[in-house]
Amino acid sequence: MYRYDEFDAGFVAERVAQFTDQVERRLAGTLSEDQFKPLRLMNGVYLQLHAYMLRVAIPYGTLSSRQMRCFAHIARTYDKGYGHFTTRQNLQFNWPALKDVPAILRELAAVEMHCIQTSGNCIRNTTADQFAGAAADEIEDPRPYAEIIRQWSSLHPEFSFLPRKFKIALTGAPSDRAAIQVHDIGYQVVKDAMGEVGFAVYVGGGQGRTPLIAHRIREFLPKADLLSYTNSILRVYNLEGRRDNKFKARIKILVHEKGADAIREAVEADFAANHDAGLTLPQGEIDRITAYFTLPDLAARPQVSAAVEARRTSDPAFARFLARNVFPHKVPGHGVLTVSLKPTDGIPGDATAEQMDHLADLAQRYSADELRVSHEQNIVLPHVRLDDLPAIYDSLRANDLAADNVGLVSDIICCPGLDYCALATARSIPIAQAISKRFAEPERTAEIGDLRVKISGCINACGHHHVGHIGILGLDKAGQETYQLTLGGSADERCSIGDITGRGFSAERIVDAVETVVDTYLSHRTGAEESFIDAYRRLGMKPFKEALYVPAA
Amino acid sequence: MRYFKDGTFADDPFAGAETLSGPDWLERRGSALPSPLVLQLDPGFDVEAIRGLGQERFGNEGLDGVACVKIAFPKFTDGRGYSMGWLLRTRLGYAGEMRAVGDVLYDEMQLMARCGFDGFEIVDEPTLALLRDGRRLETIRRFYQPGLEPEVPAGTRPWARRSA
Numbered sequence: 147m148y149r150y151d152e153f154d155a156g157f158v159a160e161r162v163a164q165f166t167d168q169v170e171r172r173l174a175g176t177l178s179e180d181q182f183k184p185l186r187l188m189n190g191v192y193l194q195l196h197a198y199m200l201r202v203a204i205p206y207g208t209l210s211s212r213q214m215r216c217f218a219h220i221a222r223t224y225d226k227g228y229g230h231f232t233t234r235q236n237l238q239f240n241w242p243a244l245k246d247v248p249a250i251l252r253e254l255a256a257v258e259m260h261c262i263q264t265s266g267n268c269i270r271n272t273t274a275d276q277f278a279g280a281a282a283d284e285i286e287d288p289r290p291y292a293e294i295i296r297q298w299s300s301l302h303p304e305f306s307f308l309p310r311k312f313k314i315a316l317t318g319a320p321s322d323r324a325a326i327q328v329h330d331i332g333y334q335v336v337k338d339a340m341g342e343v344g345f346a347v348y349v350g351g352g353q354g355r356t357p358l359i360a361h362r363i364r365e366f367l368p369k370a371d372l373l374s375y376t377n378s379i380l381r382v383y384n385l386e387g388r389r390d391n392k393f394k395a396r397i398k399i400l401v402h403e404k405g406a407d408a409i410r411e412a413v414e415a416d417f418a419a420n421h422d423a424g425l426t427l428p429q430g431e432i433d434r435i436t437a438y439f440t441l442p443d444l445a446a447r448p449q450v451s452a453a454v455e456a457r458r459t460s461d462p463a464f465a466r467f468l469a470r471n472v473f474p475h476k477v478p479g480h481g482v483l484t485v486s487l488k489p490t491d492g493i494p495g496d497a498t499a500e501q502m503d504h505l506a507d508l509a510q511r512y513s514a515d516e517l518r519v520s521h522e523q524n525i526v527l528p529h530v531r532l533d534d535l536p537a538i539y540d541s542l543r544a545n546d547l548a549a550d551n552v553g554l555v556s557d558i559i560c561c562p563g564l565d566y567c568a569l570a571t572a573r574s575i576p577i578a579q580a581i582s583k584r585f586a587e588p589e590r591t592a593e594i595g596d597l598r599v600k601i602s603g604c605i606n607a608c609g610h611h612h613v614g615h616i617g618i619l620g621l622d623k624a625g626q627e628t629y630q631l632t633l634g635g636s637a638d639e640r641c642s643i644g645d646i647t648g649r650g651f652s653a654e655r656i657v658d659a660v661e662t663v664v665d666t667y668l669s670h671r672t673g674a675e676e677s678f679i680d681a682y683r684r685l686g687m688k689p690f691k692e693a694l695y696v697p698a699a
Numbered sequence: 700m701r702y703f704k705d706g707t708f709a710d711d712p713f714a715g716a717e718t719l720s721g722p723d724w725l726e727r728r729g730s731a732l733p734s735p736l737v738l739q740l741d742p743g744f745d746v747e748a749i750r751g752l753g754q755e756r757f758g759n760e761g762l763d764g765v766a767c768v769k770i771a772f773p774k775f776t777d778g779r780g781y782s783m784g785w786l787l788r789t790r791l792g793y794a795g796e797m798r799a800v801g802d803v804l805y806d807e808m809q810l811m812a813r814c815g816f817d818g819f820e821i822v823d824e825p826t827l828a829l830l831r832d833g834r835r836l837e838t839i840r841r842f843y844q845p846g847l848e849p850e851v852p853a854g855t856r857p858w859a860r861r862s863a
């Protein structure tokens with residue numbers, strides 16, 4: 147993984163000193179809250195409902211065991227003993243005191259981490275496929291490019307006061323695990339007819355009040371032009387994005403209002419004029435960064451592990467865990483293991499300091515010292531030997547981390563909602579907990595199969611409800627929490643926005659409604675091989691609507 | 700209001716000069732113009748429109764005779780001025796004074812300087828106090844992208860720079 151050199155370490159130290167000074171001036175009153183707000187946001191400090199929240203960047207979701215242990219330490223020392231992994235592969239601490247933030251930043255800097263641009267109207271932490279560099283289906287690891295973008299976008303002089311936040315995601319595989327089509331820019335690694343590797347460029351996707359799927363504005367961008375082209379997109383957006391209405395300020399609205407062709411033209415014109423502004427990447431530089439992401443030395447092993455097979459046949463729970471939580475690795479005899487942070491009745495994405503330490507231990511012992519955070523708010527051990535899976539599983543069980551529900555109905559993406567968030571219109575965490583309890587029976591959830599449930603506590607859609615197979619949006623209707631249900635959304639390469647079923651449901655009724663949808667699917671599917679989303683695409687809304695809104699007898 | 704240039708408070712050489720807005724100037728081009736010629740461009744003004752039709756793509760004729768361009772930041776959160784400044788310097792080859800006016804605050808001044816601004820009109824009292832106390836703009840000395848201040852390339856990364 148990427149390691150700081152002196153330049154990087156010096157840069158972060160300068161930024162910590164700068165922010166420390168800004169906090170001091172705020173506490174002394176010479177910086178007004180209005181003036182301070184964008185500055186603190188640009189360093190990940192939010193004001194939530196009850197306290198400040200600090201969001202730490204985990205670039206493209208990759209971290210070492212040492213970094214994970216630092217999170218555990220911070221959670222214990224400055225917070226209430228836990229942290230929350232977010233849908234942008236970041237970590238949030240919910241209860242730090244503003245005066246402690248500089249000390250936390252210094253602790254993070256000591257393990258090569260920071261909070262730079264984890265919020266605010268700037269280029270945010272770049273995200274990538276959580277299986278990057280390990281997945282068998284990948285063309286090329288996208289993380290070196292994410293790292294190149296991370297560096298280039300850090301404290302960018304031209305793009306620090308954009309109309310709104312700006313999110314970039316990359317995927318290196320044809321199956322999109324990074325939801326790139328609902329990002330401001332999505333880069334997908336592709337091979338052209340000559341076998342050359344570059345990027346397909348998607349622009350203008352997003353969720354929130356106006357969910358829109360990105361347009362592909364370029365089929366093939368050579369690697370060398372990655373920054374130059376990104377720069378041109380940002381410039382067009384910075385100059386032309388709407389600033390009169392915060393809800394219309396994202397680039398998706400600009401693309402929507404002007405049309406993808408007009409945006410493509412403007413971007414290409416700027417790109418043509420910009421071509422050699424010091425941003426063209428020499429191959430040597432790409433190679434230098436790529437070297438940090440070399441696959442660890444994993445010797446190929448037998449494709450089938452006798453230890454795993456023996457345990458699989460004797461232990462149905464372990465068999466389910468294997469089926470759901472382990473993904474094929476590039477190197478035979480290895481697997482990519484997802485540790486679900488969605489136990490029954492748990493808070494999606496939360497981990498205690500003890501669990502973080504434990505995951506760090508497992509990564510050190512079994513996964514080449516590396517962990518990943520997924521946008522589904524789970525943790526990944528990217529490089530495990532199949533032979534070690536029984537031991538890892540037992541160890542996870544002992545620490546309440548062995549939920550075998552990856553990609554199933556109880557693996558819910560959920561934003562913090564009204565329990566923490568100042569913008570929320572309804573609670574989301576209790577709904578996720580109630581659904582996970584309703585679907586706590588592992589045989590039943592396995593039988594239901596792939597099903598993505600996503601919950602947001604307001605229209606901002608941090609819980610990605612628009613792209614959930616089942617999406618739930620919490621609203622406030624005349625003082626009552628009301629939950630709007632959507633079906634048929636999808637965040638992968640067949641991206642789609644969900645359809646609203648009809649009128650919303652109360653907090654008491656929404657779980658029944660989800661169950662009704664699931665039962666309707668089960669009774670209509672052609673067989674276990676037809677997943678929920680495929681069945682919905684075949685059937686449409688009608689049978690679900692009929693089941694949900696039965697006329698009173 | 701105080702005028703700050705080249706790391707120090709100074710007397711405004713264009714004090715009292717007539718200032719034309721971007722649209723006024725475009726309209727009056729070709730007729731008699733004030734001298735010295737001082738422009739004030741508001742966010743949203745299309746700086747590339749300055750380059751007249753048929754002119755050299757990277758020529759600076761468009762800004763011939765302009766002594767000072769003020770770019771307005773009505774609110775410091777409106778970042779259009781950064782791109783406008785960048786384009787004036789890099790695309791239109793403008794070499795005269797480029798001044799940030801309006802809601803100019805200490806914490807943004809270095810970013811402005813890196814986009815080619817070399818003069819500042821400052822109203823914010825705490826910003827003035829910091830500068831009077833000897834604070835200067837160079838809080839960050841390592842950059843991850845090229846800027847328009849004097850900078851030296853750092854290491855092998857083509858876009859990484861150190862301030863000179």
Ligand code: SF4
Pocket residue numbers: 561562563564567568569570571602603604605606607608609
């Ligand atoms: S979706 Fe709304 S409630 Fe949930 S975290 Fe985002 S802003 Fe807060």
